Amino acid sequence: MNRFKITELGKEVFWLQDSERDHLVRVLRLSPGDLIVGFDNTGREYTGAILKIEDKSVTCRILSTDHPDVEAHTVVYIVAGLSKGEKMEWVIQKGTELGMRGLIPLRAKRSVMQLEGSKAQERVVRWQKISAEAAKQSHRVQEPQIFEVCAWKDLAKQLPQDTQWLIPYEEEKTQRLATVLDTMEPERPIAMLIGPEGGFDQTEVTWAQEKLGAHSVSLGPRILRTETAALATLTMVLAHYGDLG
Amino acid sequence: MNRFKITELGKEVFWLQDSERDHLVRVLRLSPGDLIVGFDNTGREYTGAILKIEDKSVTCRILSTDHPDVEAHTVVYIVAGLSKGEKMEWVIQKGTELGMRGLIPLRAKRSVMQLEGSKAQERVVRWQKISAEAAKQSHRVQEPQIFEVCAWKDLAKQLPQDTQWLIPYEEEKTQRLATVLDTMEPERPIAMLIGPEGGFDQTEVTWAQEKLGAHSVSLGPRILRTETAALATLTMVLAHYGDLG
Known part of the structure; x- marks a missing residue:
């Protein structure tokens, strides 16, 4: 139907x-x-x-x-460093299918596109449409929220106070994602910070660790593009808590 | 460098x-x-x-x-029902980053594009280039193999005899992927069969179960597009055996 x-x-x-x-x-x-x-x-x-x-x-x-049991029980947000149009759209479309609760576009230091003012608003409207369409196609009953484009300093107040933060980072060589997920509480929201093309700057990672208490994690030895990292991390988080697969 | x-x-x-x-x-x-x-x-x-x-x-x-330890230890092949150009390219590019060992393009019943003869060969050459490029970018030391476009009847002989087969299927409501992965042996190759747009036909699933001994698995309650299903399954298989995240 x-x-x-x-x-x-x-x-x-x-x-x-x-x-x-x-x-x-x-x-x-x-x-x-x-x-x-x-x-x-x-x-x-x-x-x-x-x-x-x-x-x-x-x-x-x-x-x-x-009241179908179709939504993920663990609330997962993607915070995505702004990257070029098609990549964001892919992450939004596929992230919606997989089960993300929302996505915050972040102005990261290495974001080539910074999206200010009305341009940012237009883009968010477009992303909301993509997400709504994907929610429908994947038989979800709740559309993910696509947030306004956001700066680092305004990030924390977008999400609930008890949000747990993850930041996959190439230079993190010891802490594995699965190990960190074992220590996190699936009843509390999880936000994953994904760098733009070129990755996060070291100062951004430090900021996230210090101000947000973010856990930096390794995704393994192969270098993933930003959109691949976003979708693979989302998949692994949801699968870890039994919300996928 | x-x-x-x-x-x-x-x-x-x-x-x-x-x-x-x-x-x-x-x-x-x-x-x-x-x-x-x-x-x-x-x-x-x-x-x-x-x-x-x-x-x-x-x-x-x-x-x-x-001799960097960058390749996945579990050998995973994607068998992808042919779908339109861009989707296959995405699966090949991102599947390479994530760590697949190879991809077999399959002429499935519902494949809109069937790719015969020289057209098929040209397309495979193009896919090989995409995969080689992605292998380089992700710092892999072994390029995945992109196989010739293949029919169901020729599928088994493409891969080693001890290959274990998985087939995510919308109508499978009880067997979860994670449960099936617990019963499989990560030392033997794993091939995952991914339907084209519109999914596999019931007769194809039965064939895979009977002739290949494929385990049908559920990916959960949300309906995933073919390219999302391919990459999410690959991610979950590799993560399950400690090869990702």
Whole structure:
């Protein structure tokens, strides 16, 4: 069944508007009586039958409500040093499928693109769309949050106070990710700091260690590109706590 | 130090030719006396000083030989149902960084692109280049093997007889990847079968189970795109045996 994001939820019906309505009508050409699935980012999922198709909205009668166990139980955020367009998009799309709770784009020292002002806002809107689309395709019931582009000094206040921080770092030769994950608490949020192309500067790693209490970890002897490091670390964190595989 | 693939290895010198020579001379503009690293796909790595730059080759004096512990100890192959160009390229590039030993492109039932004859050969050459480039960037000392495009019936004979087969499958709801990996032997090769866009057909999964003894596994409740499934499974297999993270 096709999946749609609910615009408004009533007691017995829900409504789809804007692009969700248009997708249903124009692309999928569904008709009254057809069954669809709606979700509203609360974790619930509704099976609905199309009741009425209008110019601005589609009304669906709710047939059943479900609360599927599809979201990762461990809350994992990616903090991604800004890198060129396509890489960020990949991390957002695949990170959403894998199960990240959100992503914070970070202005890192070696970020070639720094994204200020309205350009940053436009880009975030675009990233949110990519994430919403991937959430739908992967059958998630909660879209990840794509945060505003952020500087180091504003990073800590974006996430809950009890967040545990990880920073994969090429120069870290002894502490392995799996060992550090054994010492962390899966009930508390985890944020992983991923350097941009060219990696984090040593001063950034020190800052993260001192100000955030971040654990620097090694991902092993092979050098990973930024987008590969982000997705591999996310995969390993989720798998470690039984949220993937 | 810049890394190059050795064309020919002597006792005291090695030579670079073709694109490796051109890259050194034209792009990096290195000169006699400069130090580089050469590798020859045997697992060894050579530090060399440029001795002589000629029209067709560069000669380097070997200063030291090393055998870095950079390759994964568990041999993992990806068998990837053919999907559209960019997805295969991503899997090959990132799979190389992560540590796959090789990739077999498979003509699956739902592969939109079937790639026959000379087109298939051209594509394999292109994939080999992507893999070789990624091996260099990730500091590997052995390039993965990109196999010829293959049909189901010819698959088993491509890999060693004692290969253990895995097939992530959406309809598999009980067997988790981690549980199956606990029962497998990391000293024997592992091949993971990844469906194309749209996934494997039920008959293909049955065939793999019956003819290859493949274990079908679940990757969890979220639906992953083919390229995400390939890289996440590779990451989890390598991490499970301590070869990543």
